[in-house]
């Protein structure tokens with residue numbers, strides 16, 4: 001079975017998790033992360049969403065409108081609500097998955113305090129359009145959501161650096177992984193101090209229990225993604241028996257994980273530190289896989305290829321198909337698990353008022369038609385995927 005994702009974790013990360021001696025691993029991870037992202041500071045959190053809640057609080061925002069994409073990970077508006085603010089959704093841009101920044105301008109009101117510019121699937125936010133937004137609305141704080149992009153670059157400019165701060169998620173599905181975890185990177189000294197204070201006030205210490213659970217997790221993650229074992233895991237997943245463990249949202253509820261206020265563990269930080277060294281290779285594999293798909297697939301109305309963009313990190317390679325369920329099932333029968341992230345249009349979810357699909361037509365369309373091809377294994381795995389699926393995808 002070729003899994004839809006495989007965490008970028010290897011022997012180094014496993015050894016790092018077990019090397020119990022190094023101290024201050026969280027602070028060292030923060031420093032190394034900030035340096036890698038070309039920023040003055042980075043602050044670690046148990047999840048990216050916790051970082052967003054803390055950041056909005058550190059910015060002093062409460063009872064405000066925060067503009068965010070309709071087509072993003074649902075935990076983002078959940079974090080906005082948790083921070084005491086209101087998400088205002090904006091549709092995707094024409095021909096791309098990122099938020100339409102022109103429409104975002106139209107959504108600004110007297111109560112708008114921030115905009116979350118997301119580089120979804122690793123596609124860099126159009127920084128020129130974002131600069132136009134800022135020029136028109138200088139009172140609105142720009143927060144970059146780099147959970148999928150890490151250091152994706154718009155025409156050579158890394159996106160994470162153009163805004164007040166950037167948030168990152170570091171779970172096993174991301175380009176950079178610390179088992180779980182999140183990071184906020186920023187340059188502003190005062191905001192950094194406020195963010196540290198906010199973290200101190202919000203989070204409790206992780207304790208030994210959480211550290212041991214994370215250690216167990218990283219040990220289990222290793223064999224779990226090995227082909228034959230993953231085949232078994234996938235059979236359990238298809239039978240619905242793993243739903244409780246793999247479903248990260250409930251359509252009807254705005255909630256956060258039980259441990260979202262428990263600080264990042266030293267184990268996670270050590271894994272993250274080791275994983276930072278692997279990042280160039282992780283990125284190269286994804287970009288090579290994407291290049292292979294672009295070279296060997298043809299865009300057709302029933303299977304539309306994503307845009308090819310310089311500087312994209314391709315956390316996902318997302319095609320739009322007419323018969324998603326049929327394709328997913330047929331691919332599984334051929335030993336390939338395809339992903340379906342993001343398979344919802346947030347304003348349509350009952351937690352956000354079950355709005356009609358036609359208000360955000362692009363987001364609604366993507367949510368129904370998107371399928372992700374595996375990118376974790378570079379060109380080699382991409383070639384295998386296309387070989388197995390040549391009768392299902394428009395292979396040249």
Ligand SMILES: Cc1ncc(COP(=O)(O)O)c(C=O)c1O
Pocket residue numbers: 046047048049050072073075076118120145147148168169170171181182
């Ligand atoms: C686009 C996006 N933003 C933010 C996050 C938040 O990250 P976390 O899951 O660590 O809270 C995610 C999570 O997957 C995401 O996909």
